[in-house]
Amino acid sequence: MKLIFLGPPGAGKGTQAERIAERYEIAHISTGDMLRSEIRNATLLGAEAKAYLDRGELVPDSVIIDMVRDRIQREDCKNGFLLDGFPRTVVQAQALQDFTDIDFAVNIDVPFERLVARISGRRMCPDCGAAYHVSSYKAETCQKCGAKLYQRDDDREETVANRLKVYTEKTAPLIAYYETQGKLFTVDGDAQIDAVTEEIMKGLDA
Numbered sequence: 234m235k236l237i238f239l240g241p242p243g244a245g246k247g248t249q250a251e252r253i254a255e256r257y258e259i260a261h262i263s264t265g266d267m268l269r270s271e272i273r274n275a276t277l278l279g280a281e282a283k284a285y286l287d288r289g290e291l292v293p294d295s296v297i298i299d300m301v302r303d304r305i306q307r308e309d310c311k312n313g314f315l316l317d318g319f320p321r322t323v324v325q326a327q328a329l330q331d332f333t334d335i336d337f338a339v340n341i342d343v344p345f346e347r348l349v350a351r352i353s354g355r356r357m358c359p360d361c362g363a364a365y366h367v368s369s370y371k372a373e374t375c376q377k378c379g380a381k382l383y384q385r386d387d388d389r390e391e392t393v394a395n396r397l398k399v400y401t402e403k404t405a406p407l408i409a410y411y412e413t414q415g416k417l418f419t420v421d422g423d424a425q426i427d428a429v430t431e432e433i434m435k436g437l438d439a
């Protein structure tokens with residue numbers, strides 16, 4: 234199974250991707266996590282990407298397309314994969330189509346007014362990428378691997394506003410792109426986390 238998760242920042246793509254990838258035994262590929270790992274490891278790519286992430290802008294298409302093309306060749310993708318955060322532009326979607334066929338694009342729909350509260354309360358695990366929210370998870374360490382949680386630099390309010398603007402201009406057109414191909418499946422992301430997971434699974438199983 235080859236899936237894409239679409240949705241604005243804070244829609245719950247990462248949260249749901251982790252569950253769905255586990256359920257269908259496919260690789261969870263988050264381009265945001267890959268870039269943050271490059272930054273933490275102080276690689277050349279990380280140094281280039283950091284300025285874009287800090288401003289809430291997209292990293293250039295050419296960089297991200299090469300990264301994903303290489304990643305999906307790995308052994309853990311032989312059963313399928315779930316792309317979380319890619320494609321984010323029509324150019325990326327066309328490139329993806331040139332190197333593989335995807336089965337479904339799951340669009341997680343959440344009203345914009347909910348997103349800022351979700352993002353500003355988010356705490357992340359630097360090691361396994363798990364996301365938590367301060368309203369429902371009070372501990373300072375990751376439930377899964379024990380690492381100390383942190384707040385992402387791009388989760389500041391002014392950067393979030395730009396990320397939402399960039400989403401509207403560059404990524405939202407992909408909804409129509411995949412709808413035209415008959416591959417789009419939209420779920421209500423403004424529901425309890427478990428309910429959203431169930432809706433996605435129901436759609437995929439059907």
Ligand code: AP5
Pocket residue numbers: 240241242243244245246247248249264265266268285286289290291292293297317318319320321325351352354355356364365366367387396422423424425426429
């Ligand atoms: P990326 O890491 O992909 O960030 P994003 O798309 O902005 O999405 P988020 O990670 O903010 O949100 P999410 O939808 O995963 O929500 P989450 O599950 O964490 O990208 C970061 C940056 O990298 C980009 O700005 C760009 O610079 C660069 N980049 C990445 N990919 C790129 C690409 N393809 N091209 C170019 N540049 C790229 O949930 C958020 C919070 O809400 C959490 O606290 C969670 O616990 C909570 N929550 C989740 N679901 C619910 C629910 N149903 N109800 C209540 N709370 C919930």
